[in-house]
Amino acid sequence: MKIALLLTGNELMTGDTVDSNSAMIAQSLAVQGFDVAHKVTVGDDLNLIVAELDKLSTMYSAIIVNGGLGPTVDDLTAQALSMLTAQPLVEHANALAHVNEWCGRRGVAANAANLKQTMLPAKASVLANPIGSAVGIALHHRNCLLLCTPGVPPELAAMLEGSVLEALKQGFPDATARLVRRLKLFGMGESALQQIIADQCPNWPSEVVVGFRAGMPLLELKLEIEDEAHLALRDQCEKELRQVVGGFIVGENDDTLSDIVIGLLQRQQQQLTLAESCTGGMIASNITAVSGASSVFGAGFVSYSNAIKESVLGVDAALINQHGAVSEPVVRAMAEGALQRSSADCAIAVSGVAGPEGGTDDKPVGTVWIAWGGVDNLNTHCFHYPVGRAMFQTIVSALALDLLRRYLLGFNEVPNYFQRKRSK
Amino acid sequence: MKIALLLTGNELMTGDTVDSNSAMIAQSLAVQGFDVAHKVTVGDDLNLIVAELDKLSTMYSAIIVNGGLGPTVDDLTAQALSMLTAQPLVEHANALAHVNEWCGRRGVAANAANLKQTMLPAKASVLANPIGSAVGIALHHRNCLLLCTPGVPPELAAMLEGSVLEALKQGFPDATARLVRRLKLFGMGESALQQIIADQCPNWPSEVVVGFRAGMPLLELKLEIEDEAHLALRDQCEKELRQVVGGFIVGENDDTLSDIVIGLLQRQQQQLTLAESCTGGMIASNITAVSGASSVFGAGFVSYSNAIKESVLGVDAALINQHGAVSEPVVRAMAEGALQRSSADCAIAVSGVAGPEGGTDDKPVGTVWIAWGGVDNLNTHCFHYPVGRAMFQTIVSALALDLLRRYLLGFNEVPNYFQRKRSK
Known part of the structure; x- marks a missing residue:
């Protein structure tokens, strides 16, 4: 079922705020069978808001309104609904109870600004907001259901799963929820994956719709x-997919590479250490972003200069002189030094040319040597990603974690990461 | 002057792409005097696109259209313009020349998909695209100027500064460009800063408009x-501002804390080292995000476990046993150990409880000790930010860099970071 979205707020017009709410709304409701087909954004302008609501209500059976529920004078949603439907604003008892309860928890009495949020169109009903002071508003206009939500993202998120979803389901019982399985892949782009499915899964059933959400470093496949009734069919599709690209599938739902690597290390009771040059601490930062990382990670070394590679990690100066810092022997020695100094079981070491300066004919910007594995089982490989400094650091950090993931899983080959489609 | 924005693309409706183009357009054009007052987003739906263009053209004198210029069948902008204005699509010689030149640079001949991009409404004119294969389109409908731009962000960015801006200036010579000065602050929120300006700059002139763009970790003040003619007035305002909150102003325009700290270290010919526990490499990662960081940064230590604080940084085990890892003596010893092992001139060390686990009554989640300064001049301070693990790591990393910035500038007091407004 198609629905419309009206977002309000001056900050959305000036570009001072990048609107991420509408993506949240679209994704959250799509799995329930409600697809956003039309989105309008206007500033805090009463006449524009009323005109757009009036127009959209002739085109759609439901509109989600976001923003304008706050306590200040530029929060105009209730007033716009009142004008639109020619209903007076009256105090709603359950809105008042909510505001009083909300203020009470904070040990303050409701003030005039808080009480403004209890004045809703006479025929409106209240949508529960489990977090904020502003209740949501549900109201019919023409044959359209208007559901008004707050602009504060955590409040919106809670309501999308709660009162808003409930109101939509009640209003449109025929909308069919989609059953979505989300897989996370690393090292393969959307078009390459599409091509693989087309080529290698020729009997893909039309009941199982494939969707993508491009992200860096992970690609989401839906x-x-x-x-x-089609659950078994979907499971069969997933099984087929795993047969052809299983090694690229790192996890599901909100998994990150760090989550997966930490989980593997925990199960195998291994400790990880890191020796980073060109990634400059990003791998360590990604690992320690995960609560519980301390169970498998004790020491990281950012050996950004050659002198520190020697003094801190014990890399032989002669190796650096002979092969350069970005080389197989040096990255191997960095990993060995980190393992020795940390007493960890496995290591990642990276040394590369992030750019934009520092490239040579021999080792252009984007070149990186990575070492990974255990004390007696270190692997090394050279990669080349001339994609700009920030993207290079992001990709190399993820790549290194994925190589370790594959090592921990016993996969031995280095895959053809980010293979390009044959150009036309 | 108010303008409208029409964005097209199914990926914007599903939420698979968060729209950052419209913020880019709004910000880029606002400084030129063109304010986005109305924004409509629809999928790749020809009838909806035509209907919205028609409606918006009755309300505004200019519309920026974004998306739908690509070579595939779901790129519908030219076709929509043709329907809207009842003009046939004809091959435009300068569009063809652009496509041929673009393909030629890649050593390929233009194919049918490329050539589709040369078919524009008969009365349209071409907007130069210095990067991509798709030219932009300018066309009048009713009394409205339609400017169509590509969805690919770098192409859009280049055209906003080039052909699009030129067309707007030519079409609306009376629009007045704004002269914007952008300052970056750390450690102060928007409402606190607003209050300070209201309280301490009572004679602020109405000609100098204050704007904010909230970001983490930096706040932008415009x-x-x-x-x-008001340039001197603006300079005077900036001077006044620097008198009251100068210590919080870290830089201007696109400066980051790392940029500023690296610049100071370079000018003072000092080398930095880092000993990170709870930030887990994020400070090193922020520093090495900057090209040229190697001139002032050689070694970072991620000493996540107590054993590594001892073995790698030489922190006395007795100190950890007696005071705990999150303590003044330990963070000081971490800084001293890093300085000694790296031969750097100044250091930052951090040790804290990022959470969600690991807090105690004594040291709740959000507690962090930071040490910063030079070998003979180490400062320490305890802060408390119970804001969730990810935000804690982000704030503490920035805070540590800001403390070092103030140290390098010779500011001695620890400021009242993120002071709250008095609650009502």
């Missing part, structure tokens, strides 16, 4: 069905 | 004037 397998959607609309009917529980 | 001082806007519309007339060059």
Whole structure:
């Protein structure tokens, strides 16, 4: 079922705020069978808001309104609904109870600004907001259901799963929730994966819809069905997919590479250490972003200069002189030095040319040597990603974690990461 | 002057792409005097696109259209313009020349998909695209100027500064460019800064408009004037501001804390080292995000475990046993150990409880000790930011860099970071 979205707020017009709420709304409701087909954004302008609501209500059966529920004078949603539907604003008892309860928890009495949020159109009903002071508003206009939500993202998120979803389901019982399976892949782009599915899974059933969400470093693959009867079919598709690209699938739902690597290290009771040059601490930062990282990670070394590679990690100066800092022997020695100094079981070491300066004919910007593995089992490989400094550091950090993931899983080959489609 | 924005693309409706183009357009054009007042987003739906263009053209004198210029069948902008204005699509010689030149540079001949991009409404004119294969389109409908731009962000950015801006200036010579001065602050929120300006700069002139753009970790403050005649007035305002909150102003325009700290270290010919526990490499990663960091940064230590604090940094085990890892003596010893092992001139060391686990009554989640300064001049301070693990790591990393910035500038007091407004 198609729905519309009206976002309000001056900050959305000036570009001072990048609107991420509408993506949240679209994604959250799509899996329930409600697709945003039309999105309008206007500033805090009463006449524009009323005109747009009036127009959209002739085109759609439901509109989600976001923003304008706050306590200040530029929060105009209730007033716009009142004008639109020619209903007076009256105090709603359950809105008042909510505001009083909310203020009470903070040990303050409701002030005039808080009480403004209890004045809703006479025929409106209240949408529960489990976090903030502003209640949401549900109201009919023409044959359209208007659901008004707050602009504060955590409040919006809570309501999308709660009162808003409930109101939509109640208003449109025929909308069919989609059953989505989300897989996370590293090292393969959307078009390459599409091509692989087209080539290698020729009997893909139309009931299982494939969707993608490009992200860096992970690609999300969605397998959607609309009917529980097709669950077995979806499972079969996932099985087929795993047969052809299983090594690239790192996890599911909100998994990150760090989550997966830490989980593997925990299960195998291994300690990790890191020796980073060109990634400059980003791998360590990604690992320690995960709560519980301390169970498998004790020491990281950012050996950004050659002198520190020698003094801190014990890399032989002669190796650096002979092969350069970006070389197989040096990255191997960095990993060995980190393992020795940390007593860890496995290591990642990286040394590369992030750029934009520092490239040579021999080792252009984007070149990186990575070492990974255990004390007696270190692997090394050279990669080349001339994609700009920030993207280079992001990709190399993820790549290194993925190589370790594959090592911990016993995969031995270095895959063809980010293979390009044959150009036309 | 108010303008409208029409964005097209299915990926914007599903939420698979968060729209950052419209913020780029709004910010880029606002300084030129063109304010986005109305924004509509629709999928790749020809009838909806035509209907919205028609409606918006009755309300505004200019519309920026974004997306739909690509070579594939779901790129519908030219076709929509043709329907809207009842003009046939014809091959434009300068569009063809652009496509041929673009393909030629890549050593390929233009194919049918490329050539589709040369078919524009008969009365349209071409907007130069210095990067991509798709030219932009300018066309009048009713009394409205339609400027169509590509969805690929770098192409859009280049055209906003080039052909699009030129067309707007030519079409609307009376629009007044704003003269914006952008300052970056750390450690102060928007409402606190607003209050300070209200309290301490009572004679602020109305010609100098104050704007904010909230970001983490830096807050952007904008001082806007519309007339060059007020440049001196704006400079005077900036001077006043620097008198009251100068210590919080870290830089201007796109400066980051790392940029500023690296610049200071370079000018003072000092080398930095880092000993990170709870930030887990994020400070090193922020520093090495900057090209040229190697001139002032050689070694970072991520000493996540107590054993590594002892073995790698030489922290006395007795200190950890007696005071705990999150303590003044330990963070000081971490800084001293890093300085000694790296031969650097100044250091930052951090040890804290990022959470969600690991807090105690004595040292709750959000507690962090920071040490910063030079060998003979180490400062330490305890802070408390119970804001969730990711935000804690982000704030503490920035805070540590800001403390070092102030140290390098000779500011001695630890400021009242992120002071709250008095609650009502």
